[in-house]
Amino acid sequence: MGIKLELLNESEFGIIVNWINNYDEDFLVQWSGLTYKFPLSTEQMLTHYLRGINSQESDVYIYKIIDQQTNEMIGSLQICRFDASNNEAVVGRFIIGEERYRASGIGTSALKALLKIGFTQFNLNRIKLNVYDTNQPAIRCYERLGFKKGRLTENVYTSSHGHQWSNWEMYLDKDIWESEENVV
Numbered sequence: 213m214g215i216k217l218e219l220l221n222e223s224e225f226g227i228i229v230n231w232i233n234n235y236d237e238d239f240l241v242q243w244s245g246l247t248y249k250f251p252l253s254t255e256q257m258l259t260h261y262l263r264g265i266n267s268q269e270s271d272v273y274i275y276k277i278i279d280q281q282t283n284e285m286i287g288s289l290q291i292c293r294f295d296a297s298n299n300e301a302v303v304g305r306f307i308i309g310e311e312r313y314r315a316s317g318i319g320t321s322a323l324k325a326l327l328k329i330g331f332t333q334f335n336l337n338r339i340k341l342n343v344y345d346t347n348q349p350a351i352r353c354y355e356r357l358g359f360k361k362g363r364l365t366e367n368v369y370t371s372s373h374g375h376q377w378s379n380w381e382m383y384l385d386k387d388i389w390e391s392e393e394n395v396v
Contacts, residue, residue, distance in 0.1 A: 222264075286313045287310070
């Protein structure tokens with residue numbers, strides 16, 4: 213199945229809210245860190261993105277992942293925290309919301325498309341992300357695309373089941389991305 217990325221509209225926050233709220237607080241934290249309180253609401257998202265989205269002034273671009281056959285929104289991800297002095301940014305809030313599309317390569321395709329945007333349209337030299345050590349499927353996806361593990365911060369979150377989660381900072385440099393031929 214083919215996918216495409218399109219800029220998300222704030223009016224579509226409700227779709228993401230529904231995906232997140234189908235799970236629990238731990239799922240919300242895995243998706244957004246400690247930014248929001250469960251259950252997620254559109255009001256929380258609008259407050260967080262007070263400067264809006266999809267502009268240089270907002271410092272965040274949120275993309276919806278679209279199934280090209282059905283034109284259905286099946287996920288979303290963002291690129292944000294642009295650092296002009298180091299020419300880098302951070303990928304985050306990555307979700308394949310429709311469960312039937314998970315573990316099918318859609319996430320890899322979506323991230324490849326976002327990397328292309330970051331390295332070509334935004335002319336970044338490095339793209340970073342944060343991932344909890346418990347999210348092994350995501351870590352494998354990121355490593356397949358060339359991301360390297362950087363700093364590990366241990367025990368940053370205690371799950372509702374009492375498990376400690378640590379955070380990996382991962383990064384991908386443009387020259388590695390180009391040499392790995394990750395261009396979609």
